[in-house]
Amino acid sequence: xxxxxxxxxxxxxxxxxxxxxxxxxxxxxxxxxxxxxxxxxxxxxxxxxxxxxxxxxxxxxxxxxxxxxxxxxxxxxxxxxxxxxxxxxxxxxxxxxxxxxxxxxxxxxxxxxxxxxxxxxxxxxxxxxxxxxxxxxxxxxxxxxxxxxxxxxxxxxxxxxxxxxxxxxxxxxxxxxxxxxxxxxxxxxxxxxxxxxxxxxxxxxxxxxxxxxxxxxxxxxxxxxxxxxxxxxxx
Amino acid sequence: xxxxxxxxxxxxxxxxxxxxxxxxxxxxxxxxxxxxxxxxxxxxxxxxxxxxxxxxxxxxxxxxxxxxxxxxxxxxxxxxxxxxxxxxxxxxxxxxxxxxxxxxxxxxxxxxxxxxxxxxxxxxxxxxxxxxxxxxxxxxxxxxxxxxxxxxxxxxxxxxxxxxxxxxxxxxxxxxxxxxxxxxxxxxxxxxxxxxxxxxxxxxxxxxxxxxxxxxxxxxxxxxxxxxxxxxxxx
DNA sequence: GATCGTCTGGGCGCTAGCGTACAGAAGTCC
DNA sequence: GGACTTCTGTACGCTAGCGCCCAGACGATC
Numbered sequence: 001x002x003x004x005x006x007x008x009x010x011x012x013x014x015x016x017x018x019x020x021x022x023x024x025x026x027x028x029x030x031x032x033x034x035x036x037x038x039x040x041x042x043x044x045x046x047x048x049x050x051x052x053x054x055x056x057x058x059x060x061x062x063x064x065x066x067x068x069x070x071x072x073x074x075x076x077x078x079x080x081x082x083x084x085x086x087x088x089x090x091x092x093x094x095x096x097x098x099x100x101x102x103x104x105x106x107x108x109x110x111x112x113x114x115x116x117x118x119x120x121x122x123x124x125x126x127x128x129x130x131x132x133x134x135x136x137x138x139x140x141x142x143x144x145x146x147x148x149x150x151x152x153x154x155x156x157x158x159x160x161x162x163x164x165x166x167x168x169x170x171x172x173x174x175x176x177x178x179x180x181x182x183x184x185x186x187x188x189x190x191x192x193x194x195x196x197x198x199x200x201x202x203x204x205x206x207x208x209x210x211x212x213x214x215x216x217x218x219x220x221x222x223x224x225x226x227x228x229x230x231x232x233x234x235x
Numbered sequence: 236x237x238x239x240x241x242x243x244x245x246x247x248x249x250x251x252x253x254x255x256x257x258x259x260x261x262x263x264x265x266x267x268x269x270x271x272x273x274x275x276x277x278x279x280x281x282x283x284x285x286x287x288x289x290x291x292x293x294x295x296x297x298x299x300x301x302x303x304x305x306x307x308x309x310x311x312x313x314x315x316x317x318x319x320x321x322x323x324x325x326x327x328x329x330x331x332x333x334x335x336x337x338x339x340x341x342x343x344x345x346x347x348x349x350x351x352x353x354x355x356x357x358x359x360x361x362x363x364x365x366x367x368x369x370x371x372x373x374x375x376x377x378x379x380x381x382x383x384x385x386x387x388x389x390x391x392x393x394x395x396x397x398x399x400x401x402x403x404x405x406x407x408x409x410x411x412x413x414x415x416x417x418x419x420x421x422x423x424x425x426x427x428x429x430x431x432x433x434x435x436x437x438x439x440x441x442x443x444x445x446x447x448x449x450x451x452x453x454x455x456x457x458x459x460x461x462x463x464x465x466x467x468x469x470x
Numbered sequence: 471g472a473t474c475g476t477c478t479g480g481g482c483g484c485t486a487g488c489g490t491a492c493a494g495a496a497g498t499c500c
Numbered sequence: 501g502g503a504c505t506t507c508t509g510t511a512c513g514c515t516a517g518c519g520c521c522c523a524g525a526c527g528a529t530c
Contacts, residue, residue: 062377070377087362089468093370127322134369135328141376142297142305145416148486172507181380186487188508204496204507233324383516407477421517423478439477439526 009165011052011105012078013125016234021120028115029105034058036101036170040081041092050082050112051075055102057163059179060094069095071156071179072140076100076163078230079129085113086126099171100164128233135229139222144181147220150190152180154219157200159226161209168208194218244400246287246340247313248360251469256355263350264340269293271336271405275316276327285317285347286310290337292398294414295329304330305379306391306414308371311335311398313465314364320348321361334406335399363468370464374457379416382455385425387415389454392435394461396444403443429453 014022014029034040034056041047043063051058057076061069072094075081081096090109107115116123143152156179160169173191177184194200199214200207209215216223249257249264269275269291276282278298286293292311296304307329310316316331325344342350351358378387391414395404408426412419429435434449435442444450451458 062373064377064381070380072373072376084366087366088359089363089366093366094373124323128324131319131322131324131328134372137369137372137376138297138307138329141307141372141379142299142416144376145305145379146299174507181377183488184508185489185510188510189487192509202508409477418518419477420479420519423480424517427479437478 009054009103010077011054011080012234013080013129014052014105016125017121021122025115025122026105028111029107032104032106034098034101034104036098038098039096040098041094041096043092043095045092047082047085047090047092047109049106049108050080050085052080052105052107053077053102053163054104055100055165056098056104057100057102057160058096059099060096061179063095069178070144070181073133073136074099074159074163077165078163078234079133080126082109082112083126083130083133085109086116086123086130099160100169102165125234132230132233135233136226139225139229143220143222147222149180149182149186150193151218151220153187153190154194154199154215155223156180157194157207157209158212158215158219158223160207161212168206170205171207172205244289244338245312246289246315247469248315248364249287249340251360252356256357260350260357261340263346264342267339267341269333269336269339271333273333274331275333276329276331278327278330280327282317282320282325282327282344284341284343285315285320287315287340287342288312288337288398289339290335290400291333291339292335292337292395293331294334295331296414298330304413305416307375308368309334309394309398312400313398313469314368315361317344317347318361318365318368320344321351321358321365334395335404337400360469367465367468370468371461374460374464378455378457382457384415384417384421385428386453386455388422388425389429389434389450390458391415392429392442392444393447393450393454393458396447403441405440406442407440 014025017025029052040051040058053076055077057074058081059071060073060075061071063069084093143155153176156176160171173187174184176187180187191200191202194215195202197214199209199211199218201210202208249260252260264287275286275293288311290312292309293316294306295308295310296306298304319328351361378390388411391411395406408422409419411422415422426435426437429450430437432449434444434446434453436445437443
């Protein structure tokens with residue numbers, strides 16, 4: 001039943017490049033497999049590689065005072081990790097760890113910078129993506145301020161689902177709590193509510209979306225706003 | 236007593252350019268006076284001009300569903316309005332209105348884009364500023380999520396004070412409430428507390444900082460983090 | 471001087487989420 | 501099979517901020 005796997009293992013940023021440029025760029029990439037929980041960047045550390053997820057996805061978080069964190073962005077096949085290089089910054093501003101295991105394309109930072117300098121469609125495309133990221137950052141700020149936990153949780157699950165190229169993915173209540181900046185107990189309560197309504201099903205960290213439409217109805221508008229921003233700028 | 240006015244009426248982004256380039260750039264700018272409340276950009280509208288505040292400062296807000304807003308960034312002589320042009324986006328993502336009246340340097344968008352294409356120190360400098368803005372956006376998101384209103388208010392007042400080139404500035408409780416995404420009454424309570432501690436003094440929308448040190452002690456760490464980020468990247 | 475709009479203060483009940491603590495259930499490892 | 505860790509559920513008191521309302525105070529305007 002390959003109908004459940006319509007996901008082409010490509011990265012949309014790269015796929016949007018015109019043919020010859022794309023081939024040249026891909027030749028400089030290495031296909032790697034990212035393991036769940038793998039740390040790809042830490043704040044202040046030099047960026048050695050950039051990543052273009054194909055099947056995998058990565059969560060970007062801030063570090064706060066202490067061990068507390070807050071999830072800011074998710075990066076899947078629609079984006080890339082290491083974008084700050086196009087602003088001339090060779091150190092990572094955020095913490096990045098693998099949320100969904102799978103394949104990604106990896107390129108050395110220096111080579112990526114050279115590719116940027118060559119011009120062509122690449123820098124244009126990545127500037128657009130950076131713009132989208134800023135919009136999402138702003139949207140997430142608003143969301144964290146105003147929206148109820150259950151809606152924010154639904155939004156996060158939908159964003160993850162969009163980037164996870166499988167039916168479910170792995171994420172514990174504890175981890176979700178850190179992403180959304182709330183207590184674990186709060187997630188348990190909100191997730192239970194979603195589960196009771198048959199929108200999701202989870203079991204020891206494995207989450208599966210059962211009713212995507214229902215979940216979208218439960219999520220705040222930020223989810224759709226993010227998607228429409230991406231579509232408007234990138235497509 | 237000119238001791239109270241040590242503020243050089245320049246913009247720091249422009250001041251950082253090397254001599255010949257700076258002169259050329261300034262020749263393309265027009266010095267304008269911005270009035271309190273003037274709207275300089277609306278989301279989705281074309282960017283006709285970019286602004287480099289010298290004495291004035293501008294607040295950037297998101298539009299939410301309905302009339303609600305949330306303040307995201309303040310732009311004074313340390314920054315500029317219209318930076319998204321360097322990402323190739325010619326429409327404003329945010330709402331921008333003049334918070335502190337005064338002078339600014341203005342340039343037509345098309346001319347600004349041409350100046351960017353000439354290379355030199357300008358694009359480098361502005362990319363750095365964009366990076367700083369992203370950091371501040373992320374920090375504000377964290378701040379809105381975790382910090383108490385009084386600390387956030389203190390932070391906002393300090394940020395405004397840094398950009399206002401005078402002893403006080405004009406901002407009502409109502410407006411602060413929109414900036415910080417809370418009720419007006421919440422601001423009244425927090426501001427009263429600050430006033431009782433002799434940190435600020437306000438009267439019908441005119442705010443004056445009395446004890447900057449004390450206010451910094453009341454503010455959350457986000458204020459210092461913002462400043463140190465700017466210093467680290469820009470200086 | 472009277473009127474009106476703007477700005478600030480305070481009260482009252484409510485709720486989302488906090489901090490903390492404990493317990494059971496499901497896997498894992500030996 | 502038993503010990504241990506991880507994950508989830510529940511409970512209890514607490515508080516920051518909400519929504520709403522009204523009252524007073526100041527300043528401008530005519």
